[in-house]
Amino acid sequence: xxxxxxxxxxxxxxxxxxxxxxxxxxxxxxxxxxxxxxxxxxxxxxxxxxxxxxxxxxxxxxxxxxxxxxxxxxxxxxxxxxxxxxxxxxxxxxxxxxxxxxxxxxxxxxxxxxxxxxxxxxxxxxxxxxxxxxxxxxxxxxxxxxxxxxxxxxxxxxxxxxxxxxxxxxxxxxxxxxxxxxxxxxxxxxxxxxxxxxxxxxxxxxxxxxxxxxxxxxxxxxxxxxxxxxxxxxxxxxxxxxxxxxxxxxxxxxx
Amino acid sequence: xxxxxxxxxxxxxxxxxxxxxxxxxxxxxxxxxxxxxxxxxxxxxxxxxxxxxxxxxxxxxxxxxxxxxxxxxxxxxxxxxxxxxxxxxxxxxxxxxxxxxxxxxxxxxxxxxxxxxxxxxxxxxxxxxxxxxxxxxxxxxxxxxxxxxxxxxxxxxxxxxxxxxxxxxxxxxxxxxxxxxxxxxxxxxxxxxxxxxxxxxxxxxxxxxxxxxxxxxxxxxxxxxxxxxxxxxxxxxxxxxxxxxxxxxxxxxxxxxxxxxxxxxxxxxxxxxxxxxxxxxxxxxxxxxxxxxxxxxxxxxxxxxxxxxxxxxxxxxxxxxxxxxxxxxxxxxxxxxxxxxxxxxxxxxxxxxxxxxxxxxxxxxxxxxxxxxxxxxxxxxxxxxxxxxxxxxxxxxxxxxxxxxxxxxxxxxxxxxxxxxxxxxxxxxxxxxxxxxxxxxxxxxxxxxxxxxxxxxxxxxxxxxxxxxxxxxxxxxxxxxxxxxxxxxxxxxxxxxxxxxxxxxxxxxxxxxxxxxxxxxxxxxxxxxxxxxxxxxxxxxxxxxxxxxxxxxxxxxxxxxxxxxxxxxxxxxxxxxxxxxxxxxxxxxxxxxxxxxxxxxxxxxxxxxxxxxxxxxxxxxxxxxxxxxxxxxxxxxxxxxxxxxxxxxxxxxxxxxxxxxxxx
Numbered sequence: 001x002x003x004x005x006x007x008x009x010x011x012x013x014x015x016x017x018x019x020x021x022x023x024x025x026x027x028x029x030x031x032x033x034x035x036x037x038x039x040x041x042x043x044x045x046x047x048x049x050x051x052x053x054x055x056x057x058x059x060x061x062x063x064x065x066x067x068x069x070x071x072x073x074x075x076x077x078x079x080x081x082x083x084x085x086x087x088x089x090x091x092x093x094x095x096x097x098x099x100x101x102x103x104x105x106x107x108x109x110x111x112x113x114x115x116x117x118x119x120x121x122x123x124x125x126x127x128x129x130x131x132x133x134x135x136x137x138x139x140x141x142x143x144x145x146x147x148x149x150x151x152x153x154x155x156x157x158x159x160x161x162x163x164x165x166x167x168x169x170x171x172x173x174x175x176x177x178x179x180x181x182x183x184x185x186x187x188x189x190x191x192x193x194x195x196x197x198x199x200x201x202x203x204x205x206x207x208x209x210x211x212x213x214x215x216x217x218x219x220x221x222x223x224x225x226x227x228x229x230x231x232x233x234x235x236x237x238x239x240x241x242x243x244x245x246x247x248x249x250x251x252x253x254x255x
Numbered sequence: 256x257x258x259x260x261x262x263x264x265x266x267x268x269x270x271x272x273x274x275x276x277x278x279x280x281x282x283x284x285x286x287x288x289x290x291x292x293x294x295x296x297x298x299x300x301x302x303x304x305x306x307x308x309x310x311x312x313x314x315x316x317x318x319x320x321x322x323x324x325x326x327x328x329x330x331x332x333x334x335x336x337x338x339x340x341x342x343x344x345x346x347x348x349x350x351x352x353x354x355x356x357x358x359x360x361x362x363x364x365x366x367x368x369x370x371x372x373x374x375x376x377x378x379x380x381x382x383x384x385x386x387x388x389x390x391x392x393x394x395x396x397x398x399x400x401x402x403x404x405x406x407x408x409x410x411x412x413x414x415x416x417x418x419x420x421x422x423x424x425x426x427x428x429x430x431x432x433x434x435x436x437x438x439x440x441x442x443x444x445x446x447x448x449x450x451x452x453x454x455x456x457x458x459x460x461x462x463x464x465x466x467x468x469x470x471x472x473x474x475x476x477x478x479x480x481x482x483x484x485x486x487x488x489x490x491x492x493x494x495x496x497x498x499x500x501x502x503x504x505x506x507x508x509x510x511x512x513x514x515x516x517x518x519x520x521x522x523x524x525x526x527x528x529x530x531x532x533x534x535x536x537x538x539x540x541x542x543x544x545x546x547x548x549x550x551x552x553x554x555x556x557x558x559x560x561x562x563x564x565x566x567x568x569x570x571x572x573x574x575x576x577x578x579x580x581x582x583x584x585x586x587x588x589x590x591x592x593x594x595x596x597x598x599x600x601x602x603x604x605x606x607x608x609x610x611x612x613x614x615x616x617x618x619x620x621x622x623x624x625x626x627x628x629x630x631x632x633x634x635x636x637x638x639x640x641x642x643x644x645x646x647x648x649x650x651x652x653x654x655x656x657x658x659x660x661x662x663x664x665x666x667x668x669x670x671x672x673x674x675x676x677x678x679x680x681x682x683x684x685x686x687x688x689x690x691x692x693x694x695x696x697x698x699x700x701x702x703x704x705x706x707x708x709x710x711x712x713x714x715x716x717x718x719x720x721x722x723x724x725x726x727x728x729x730x731x732x733x734x735x736x737x738x739x740x741x742x743x744x745x746x747x748x749x750x751x752x753x754x755x756x757x758x759x760x761x762x763x764x765x766x767x768x769x770x771x772x773x774x775x776x777x778x779x780x781x782x783x784x785x786x787x788x789x790x791x792x793x794x795x796x797x798x799x800x801x802x803x804x805x806x807x808x809x810x811x812x813x814x815x816x817x818x819x820x821x822x823x824x825x826x827x828x829x830x831x832x833x834x835x836x837x838x839x840x841x842x843x844x845x846x847x848x849x850x851x852x853x854x855x856x857x858x859x860x861x862x863x864x865x866x867x868x869x870x871x872x873x874x875x876x877x878x879x880x881x882x883x884x885x886x887x888x889x890x891x892x893x894x895x896x897x898x899x900x901x902x903x904x905x906x907x908x909x910x911x912x913x914x915x916x917x918x919x
Contacts, residue, residue, distance in 0.1 A: 051775055076777035084775075090768035092567055093761060100758070101765040102776040111759045111786070142566075158776060 003028050004197045005050070005166050009058035012045050012221075019045045020221040022058070027166060027199055032192040034212035034229075035201045038241055041218040043201045044085060047168050051075055051082050063165060076102070079165030083155045083172055089143040095154050096139040099126045102162040122161065129161040132187060149176045153184070160191070167191075167198045173207050185211045209233060217241065261394040262515040263508050264401075268469030270507020271403035272298070272462050276484035277491070277503040278411055279459035283358075284493040285418070286427050286451020287343055288351065290676050292358045292683070292820075294459050295481035296365035297334070301460030302380060302472045303369055304330045309381045312373075320383055327464055328457075335456030339449045345877040347448060350564060351676045352622055356827050357876050359820055362478055363869030366817070367862050369474040380467035399468050404504060406465065410458055411500035418496070427451060479816060482687050483510075483538040485680050489545035506541065510534045525696050532692030539688035542681055543669075564620050565881035567764055567832040568888070570752040580838075581745050588737035593730035598851035600720075600737050600805060603744040606841030607798040609826040610751045610834065615791040616823075617832035618760060619784060620767035622679040624819050625666050628689040629659040629792050630799030631814030635694065637803045638706040648711035648718070655803075656796035663792020667785045687816040694811035705810030708803045711739075719804050732805075740801055747794055752834050754790065763787050818845060821865055824872045830882025839884050843868065 005027040012020040020042045027033045035043050049056040052072040060067045062078055070078070081102075090098050103122035130136045133153040135146075143151055156172050169188075173181040185207045192198060192213075202208050208215060209229040217225040217238050225235040232238055276294045283291035305327040311317040318326065342357050349357075384399035418424035430437040430447045437444060463477065470477065487502035516522050517529035524530060584603070588596055611626045633655035640651040669681055694700035710719035717723065718739050720732035754760040762783045765773040770780050803809050812818075825844050830836025843849045843864060853859040871883075879886040 053771065053775075071779075072771075072774035073777050073779045076775055082775050084772065088769050088772040090765045090772065092564075092764045092768045094569075097761050097764075101761050101773065101778060103758070111754070111757055162777065 004063060005199070006061045007046075007050065007058065008060075010046065010049055010060060011057040012042070012049050012054055018221055020049065020056070023218070023221070023223055025199075025216055025223070025226075027197050029197055030192060030195045031213050032188060032198045032200060032211060034208040034215040035199055035218065036203075036205070036208055036215060036232075037218035040220075041241075042221040043218055044170055045221075046218070047082055047170050047199075047201065050168060051080055076162075076164075080168065081159035081162060081164035081166070082168040083152075083159045083170055085171045085174065087148075087151050087155050089151055089154055089158070091143055094140050094142055095130070095135065095146070096126060098143065098154060099129055099158050099161040102158065125163060126161050129157040132160060132191070133157045149180055152176065156184075160196075165197065167196060169198060169200045169202075171202050172200070173202050173204045178206075181207050182210075257392070257394050258515060259512070260392055261396065262511045264391065264394070264396045266508035266511025267404040267504060268397075268400040268466065268507065269510060270504035271400075271407040272466045272470055273480060273483045273487060273507050274407045274500045274503025275410065275462040276459050276480055277487035277499040278407070278414065278496060279455040280481070280484055280488035281491060281493055281496060281499045282414065282451050282455035282458065284488070285431055286455070287339075287347070287448035288431070289343060289354045289358055289452075290351070290485075290493075290680060291361075291455065292355065292481055293338070293361035293365060293478070294455065294484060296362045296478040297331075297338075297456045298459040298463030298480070299369060299472070299474065299477035300334055300365055300463070301327060301331045301456075302463035302467075302477065303373060303378075305464040306378050306380050306472055307373070310378075320381070324383070324464070327460070331456055331460035332453060334460075335453035336449070338456065339452040342873050343448065343452060344445060347445065349876070349880070352564065352620070352679070353876055353880065355622070355676050355679055356823070357873055359824055360869045360872035360876070362481075363821055363824055363865055363872070365869075366474050366478050367865035367869060370862050371860075371866065373474075375474065377471040377473040380464075380472045382467045383465055384468070386468070397468065403462065403466060403469070406461065407500055407504070410461070411496045414454075414458075415496040423447075423450065475817065479687065482535070482684055482816075483541075486538050486541035486545060486684065489542055489680065490548075506538065509537060513537070525698050526702070530692075531695045532688065532690075535688045535691040539684035542684040546669075546672075546677060546681060564767065565617075565830070565832050565885060567617060567755065570755055570834060573749060573752045573834075577745055577749060581741060584741050585738060588734040588741065589726050591726070592728050593726060593732070594851065594855070595848070596726055596734070596737060597732055598846060598848045600732060600740050601851075602841045602844065602847035603737075603740045604798050604801045604805060604841075605822075605825075605844030605847050606744055606837050607747050607794060607801065608822055608844070609829065609837035609840035610747050611791045611794040611798065612823060612826040612831060613751055613834065613837050614754065614763075614787055614794065616826070617836075618754065618763040618767065619787040621675070621784075621787075622823065623666060623682045623788075623791070624679060624686045624816070624823065625662075625682040625689065626791065626795045627814050627819035627822055628686045628693075629663050629795040630802060631689070631694055631809070631811070632662055633659040633796035633799030634708075634803035634809040634814070635700060635706060637800050638701075638708045638809045639699065641709045642707060647709055648713060652711075652800040655800050656793055659796030659799060660789050660792045663788050663795070664785060666792075667788030671781055671784060683816065683820075686819045690811055690815045694814055701808070701810045705808040707808050708806075710807075711804055720807070736804065740805070743797060743801065747797060748834050748837070750790075751794070751837070759783065759786060821845070821868060824868050828868065828872045828875045828882060830884035830886075830888075832881065833884050833888070835884035835888065836882045839882070 003026045007023060007025040010020055010023045023046060035046065037043050045054065048054045050060055052070055052075045062080060067075055090101065100122065103125065127136065130139060133156055135150060135153055135157060138146060138150065143154060146154065152172060152175055156169065159167055173184055176184060181204050188198060188200065189211050200208060200212060212229060215226065215229055215232045216223055217232060219241040224241060225232055225238050276298055279294040279297065280291055283289045283294065305323055308318045308323040308326055309320065338361055342361050346354055346357050384402050387398045388395045389398045418427065426442045427447050430442055430444045434444050483506045484503060487506055488499050490502040491498035513533050522529050584599065587599060591599065608627065608630060615621055615623050615626065636655035636658045637651045640646040640654055666682060710717055710721055712718065718735060720736040722733035722735035724733055724735050726734050762773065762778045765776065765778055766780050766783050774780050802813060822844065825840040826837065829839030841847060845861065850861045850864045854861065875882055
């Protein structure tokens with residue numbers, strides 16, 4: 001299995017604050033990697049860096065090609081798709097159109113072609129993505145007619161639709177209840193089986209530990225652990241980061 | 256040198272006027288979150304109130320200065336309260352752009368009602384301030400210049416102190432920072448906004464009354480003083496009263512110096528007269544400078560806002576209505592009497608103009624006041640290519656459209672940095688500058704007389720309004736030209752409807768909704784905006800070319816800033832996201848079918864339409880943000896549209912989706 005994503009020494013500064021320092025992270029073909037960490041650990045900042053929304057130091061390569069200097073939309077076209085913690089759907093477009101935005105290209109030439117022959121660009125992919133999150137029935141609805149959980153799933157479907165090389169999921173399960181979250185986990189697993197590669201950020205430990213092949217743990221912008229779910233679960237520093245040292249001792253006693 | 260000093264001091268007068276309007280702009284923004292385009296109009300209203308009181312307009316009673324001042328004070332107060340209650344209060348949770356458009360509605364209402372009440376001739380305002388002169392550094396200067404400047408400086412200082420140290424100022428600043436928290440702290444955002452709106456009206460009104468010696472009282476110049484005032488307010492970041500005051504005075508002084516320098520032999524001339532529009536150009540450049548110096552974004556306000564623009568439904572069937580409309584119009588262009596034929600042609604061209612706004616405002620969510628100027632550029636290009644270079648149809652129109660697109664792209668480049676409300680302000684400055692500096696100029700514009708346009712001929716066929724084939728009454732304009740305009744209008748309608756269905760149309764709406772998410776979905780936000788502005792400019796260019804052929808000459812009056820603003824008002828009232836809204840806008844635009852019919856049959860002049868336009872604009876903003884056409888659409892579609900859908904598994908736990916689209 002080859003690396004799809006290679007992040008080496010990724011650092012981000014916000015003014016004097018070091019939000020990320022020297023983060024290394026790889027995602028291989030068909031792999032589902034989890035990225036966890038307490039609030040403020042820099043998880044979303046990492047996704048923002050990968051997708052070109054913040055300036056970063058270090059290198060990020062996708063399929064071996066350096067992404068340095070590329071704006072967000074070009075990274076997206078090269079196959080980096082993301083979802084948003086705060087959903088960020090296009091409220092003025094139907095669910096179907098939300099997914100179709102990613103498959104269109106903005107040039108006068110394509111407009112001219114479409115004026116002559118309206119093309120349903122990527123209709124199959126859109127249908128497939130909607131079916132995957134079981135929202136095919138909602139295709140013609142507007143986002144604000146859906147529940148929070150459904151909107152979240154539309155966001156996931158929008159990222160899946162163009163068939164990205166790597167899917168970056170920023171807290172897709174936040175706002176979902178336990179059963180929905182488990183259902184989402186099964187679908188992500190199924191996607192990974194089909195060969196999709198994913199980086200999953202979430203606070204739902206059950207979800208992340210349950211579905212990921214490998215997990216990377218961030219704290220204060222640094223990688224403090226990485227490995228299989230079992231290794232990470234047993235890592236003392238990880239438990240400390242989440243529960244504080246007192247809690248960690250108690251967990252250690254139970255183990 | 257002494258002369259320079261004299262003009263610097265004289266400039267304090269108009270500077271004071273600009274400064275106080277700038278103070279009003281800052282107040283309205285800090286206190287109510289509105290970029291108030293009607294700030295200058297408020298000064299005008301107070302001026303007219305005082306003038307009509309002292310000149311015996313009301314029941315023949317000529318009030319003395321003192322009582323008239325007191326009455327004017329109360330009238331201005333009431334105007335401020337009314338404007339707040341009717342226009343701004345209902346919209347305080349609307350998108351910033353909607354508020355800006357509402358202030359535009361107020362501006363149009365104020366202006367049109369003053370024109371209706373007192374005509375367009377300038378009124379001699381009675382001077383309240385002493386008309387003595389003083390000797391300063393060897394020159395003689397009227398003392399009122401110093402008094403005016405002094406008043407403004409005192410007002411600015413008082414406002415700055417009040418905002419800093421009083422509970423009212425603290426409350427206002429708190430509400431501007433975070434409206435929700437202010438509410439929770441027991442402050443009424445609505446009352447704060449009322450107080451500030453009234454205060455802003457009073458500040459602008461004061462100088463509207465007192466500045467009689469430096470400005471003429473009329474319904475055009477005072478409202479448009481808001482443009483240099485906006486430049487001053489933007490330099491102050493819409494925050495600092497002191498900077499706004501200083502910048503306003505500074506702009507007044509610069510304008511005065513321009514007056515002085517234009518008497519010099521080295522000042523560039525145009526056919527013997529000093530180059531026109533230099534002041535407007537300076538105001539525009541200052542706005543641009545302010546945007547770049549201070550950062551493109553206006554200071555944000557923490558409001559409880561639903562920042563949505565009206566929805567943009569996918570157009571339904573377009574072929575049938577397009578054919579029906581074409582047939583009816585084509586027949587009407589033969590049957591109708593000449594004046595109604597002309598009005599119908601004007602309506603069609605107005606529709607194309609509004610379509611240009613549908614693309615740029617409706618689809619991409621950017622308000623560009625400059626679109627009508629782009630049409631003007633196309634029109635003047637057509638005229639000058641024929642007159643100066645002997646190039647006619649069809650090359651000249653193509654060149655005209657190309658010129659419009661080039662200028663439109665320049666606007667778009669600024670739209671990449673500046674967006675939303677800021678863009679509206681920049682393009683308003685640009686529209687005034689292009690009109691006064693470009694179109695009034697007799698070399699590259701139309702001068703006093705307008706620039707002639709020859710009939711379009713294609714393969715020996717006359718396609719213009721003077722074509723030999725005449726309507727039933729045998730008069731001009733020829734139906735042939737009407738048909739050409741009709742065909743172009745239908746084509747443009749179909750184009751704009753098709754854009755909404757196309758991939759790039761979806762991307763435009765994606766950009767309008769959420770630029771970050773659009774970029775993450777692979778949309779090149781810059782390219783989409785540039786494309787939208789190019790298409791919009793092209794459509795405006797088409798309209799401008801037709802305008803030129805329609806009237807046989809191009810003049811600046813047709814493309815001035817106030818006309819541009821009323822066009823936006825009509826387009827917004829009709830439904831700025833819809834092709835049908837553009838059709839509505841065309842029907843009510845200047846010299847179009849409805850105004851003409853009302854004028855002819857009921858004797859209701861076009862100014863009444865501007866007044867109604869302003870009122871309807873405010874009403875639709877509050878009641879039907881999607882415009883009149885949108886509201887009709889909704890009513891027609893209500894009911895049978897959607898079969899009931901059931902939400903399986905995932906949805907059910909969150910409650911079923913809302914029942915019908917029509918009820919949204």
